[in-house]
Amino acid sequence: MNKKSSRVCGYPLSIFFIVVNEFCERFSYYGMRAVLVLYFKYFLRWDDDLATSIYHTFVALCYLTPILGAIVADSWLGKFKTIIYLSIVYAIGQVAMAVSAIHDITDTDRDGTPDNMTFHVVLSMVGLFLIALGTGGIKPCVAAFGGDQFSDHQDRQRRTFFSVFYLCINGGSLLSTIITPILRAQDCGIHSQQKCYSLAFGVPAALMLVALVVFIVGSGMYYKAEPQGNIMLDVCKCIGFAIKNRYRHRSNQYPKRQHWMDWAEEKYDKLLIAQIKMVLKVLFLYIPLPMFWTLFDQKGSRWTLQATTMNGYFGSLVIQPDQMQTVNPILILTLVPIMDSVIYPLINKCGLNFTPLKRMTVGMLLAAIAFVCAALVQIEIDKTLPTFPSTSQSQLKLLNMGSETVTIKMPGNDPLNLTAAQVSGQINISVGHPEVRNTISLAKGQRQTLLIPLTITDEWLMTDDITSKPQEGNNAIRFVNGMKTAVNVSIPAANFGLIEPFSYSNYSLIKNGKVTFTLWSGSQSCEYSTDFGFGSSYTFFIPSTLVFGPNCQESITAAEDIKPNSVHMALQIPQYFFITAGEVMFSVTGLEFSYSQAPSNMKAVLQAGWLFTVAIGNFIVLIVAELAKLPKQWAEYVLFASLLVAVCFIFSIMAYFYTYIDPAEIEAQFKKNVNEDDEDNKHKLQKTERFYRKLFSGGTLKQYTA
Numbered sequence: 001m002n003k004k005s006s007r008v009c010g011y012p013l014s015i016f017f018i019v020v021n022e023f024c025e026r027f028s029y030y031g032m033r034a035v036l037v038l039y040f041k042y043f044l045r046w047d048d049d050l051a052t053s054i055y056h057t058f059v060a061l062c063y064l065t066p067i068l069g070a071i072v073a074d075s076w077l078g079k080f081k082t083i084i085y086l087s088i089v090y091a092i093g094q095v096a097m098a099v100s101a102i103h104d105i106t107d108t109d110r111d112g113t114p115d116n117m118t119f120h121v122v123l124s125m126v127g128l129f130l131i132a133l134g135t136g137g138i139k140p141c142v143a144a145f146g147g148d149q150f151s152d153h154q155d156r157q158r159r160t161f162f163s164v165f166y167l168c169i170n171g172g173s174l175l176s177t178i179i180t181p182i183l184r185a186q187d188c189g190i191h192s193q194q195k196c197y198s199l200a201f202g203v204p205a206a207l208m209l210v211a212l213v214v215f216i217v218g219s220g221m222y223y224k225a226e227p228q229g230n231i232m233l234d235v236c237k238c239i240g241f242a243i244k245n246r247y248r249h250r251s252n253q254y255p256k257r258q259h260w261m262d263w264a265e266e267k268y269d270k271l272l273i274a275q276i277k278m279v280l281k282v283l284f285l286y287i288p289l290p291m292f293w294t295l296f297d298q299k300g301s302r303w304t305l306q307a308t309t310m311n312g313y314f315g316s317l318v319i320q321p322d323q324m325q326t327v328n329p330i331l332i333l334t335l336v337p338i339m340d341s342v343i344y345p346l347i348n349k350c351g352l353n354f355t356p357l358k359r360m361t362v363g364m365l366l367a368a369i370a371f372v373c374a375a376l377v378q379i380e381i382d383k384t385l386p387t388f389p390s391t392s393q394s395q396l397k398l399l400n401m402g403s404e405t406v407t408i409k410m411p412g413n414d415p416l417n418l419t420a421a422q423v424s425g426q427i428n429i430s431v432g433h434p435e436v437r438n439t440i441s442l443a444k445g446q447r448q449t450l451l452i453p454l455t456i457t458d459e460w461l462m463t464d465d466i467t468s469k470p471q472e473g474n475n476a477i478r479f480v481n482g483m484k485t486a487v488n489v490s491i492p493a494a495n496f497g498l499i500e501p502f503s504y505s506n507y508s509l510i511k512n513g514k515v516t517f518t519l520w521s522g523s524q525s526c527e528y529s530t531d532f533g534f535g536s537s538y539t540f541f542i543p544s545t546l547v548f549g550p551n552c553q554e555s556i557t558a559a560e561d562i563k564p565n566s567v568h569m570a571l572q573i574p575q576y577f578f579i580t581a582g583e584v585m586f587s588v589t590g591l592e593f594s595y596s597q598a599p600s601n602m603k604a605v606l607q608a609g610w611l612f613t614v615a616i617g618n619f620i621v622l623i624v625a626e627l628a629k630l631p632k633q634w635a636e637y638v639l640f641a642s643l644l645v646a647v648c649f650i651f652s653i654m655a656y657f658y659t660y661i662d663p664a665e666i667e668a669q670f671k672k673n674v675n676e677d678d679e680d681n682k683h684k685l686q687k688t689e690r691f692y693r694k695l696f697s698g699g700t701l702k703q704y705t706a
């Protein structure tokens, strides 16, 4: 093996390009993924459930395609070419996503919303498919390709490389989850303004191109191992043969064998069969694992949607809902060293044998606790959400535009919440002294405001009010003009237009922060300033008594139609803490366990199996959410937490019966036995060794997690 690339401090220079490539690729992937669910909800106008479903289908695809990538790399193109070709596919996918988010392409009426949504949906789905193919396909190649750059005696350097590699994954994720939410929160557009999802996808696309270029630049320095044949295919063939052979010999006349895999002995080497048995033992243990990922990956979907209903003010800093995902890589970078250097050694000192499987069990429990925290936060949020009328109810608000007190008498005791029976007819409202009787009709499923005029004998006016929380943390604002003259209201970002006397404006969406409204009547003006949070709705009433002057702060009445989000986003930190502590215990330990228990030539098979559990976990989100259809989000969180606790219980029983092995020792034993055997067996050993040499690549992966 010639691995003589230039060296810096004992490290091959080539790994610099691989590490930078990984950083840019992870930036690209996590940056795009951070804003994805909000793109579905606010750009493509999908509801929460559809957005969550497509998000998890995409993540599942990303973790299914590694099997494809491993097969292509091992049996056809080799790792280097596979990384190049699939990175191109990946970059095209990212560019397609960025283009799909340019609303101007189909916004023919220039109102800021796309007119041909099909175009945007189709292009983004094609983009996501290409990204899943690219990111998943290169996944099993990049780390192993990095490991390949080291010679056999460079164990220490290889270990350092994989630590840096892991830091790059989380460093890329950390930076991108800070940056892309800021980009998507900007307004941009050619003819009309929209949230800048195109830039939020465009920057990850650019980073993927950088990743590709960096990888190509290093081309001359890499050690490129030839494709060695696909071990996964060989394993499948051997298992297939064992099953077929067992079926052929199902009659009682054939003596039973110790293990069903022993039925492959007629055709396959005993060592290979023993190795497959080891792999199957670990794969069996994997069966309950997808449930962990089911909860883990909801950070990017349900939890981000939850954050949109929360208050993101951290002092003077405003945190976007999708930026909360940053907490995960920050905690990873903090917790991994703490766990390794403090917690685990302390547990050891206490004489407790905290085995990998026990750590994974605790990791699962921590994820379940995270979801209980999410449920508690949701309950708090639900308390602050307005109760909108159902389809059989109406809600009414009254606004006295006059300067005198009016006494309102309404039938029934609860004028603002009317049930179907009360709504079906006309509601009579009597106003006393002088008594005026008026009949108004309430619209089902609507919130309305009745504007009682200055002179109550004049015509009464009904307005339709907003019936859902304003989206993307905006505030829905309107003005009611109670003056006898028309008033123009404006702010730099919006113009409410000329509001006629005894009339009202449409709602305008306004961002959080301090806003100063300027009111004009003829040549007179005054200013009204107020602070907005997230997701509120207000009706500002301009009374007939308003005196124009330098300010009209005291005269204008603000009626709160929808409260601003009041539950603070910081309340999500405990759930992020528990899920990330769970990730460290479960994911980091799980990888290490998989590699330590896998035979030397089948580490890649177990890597693919491990990633496959992530894919299944994401499919489970779809299935459970679809089947359960719980009306309350907190109940869905509790359901997921309970499912994980149940699965964790099963896993702990399976783990209890699992006996740890040392694959290297077993393999050595096999070789020793064969050595002591006859010539025929020696021949078999030579075949096995050739097989080993042909497929050797796993040692590098072992170091990855060591």
Ligand SMILES: CC(C)C[C@H](NC(=O)[C@H](C)N)C(=O)N[C@@H](C)C(=O)O
Pocket (backbone or CB within 6 Å): 026, 139, 169, 170, 173, 328, 329, 332, 583, 587, 614
């Ligand atoms: C544990 C996750 C499924 C994968 C891992 N993610 C993290 O470390 C986050 C940022 N804390 C990750 O991205 N792994 C790489 C190897 C990958 O999936 O390509």
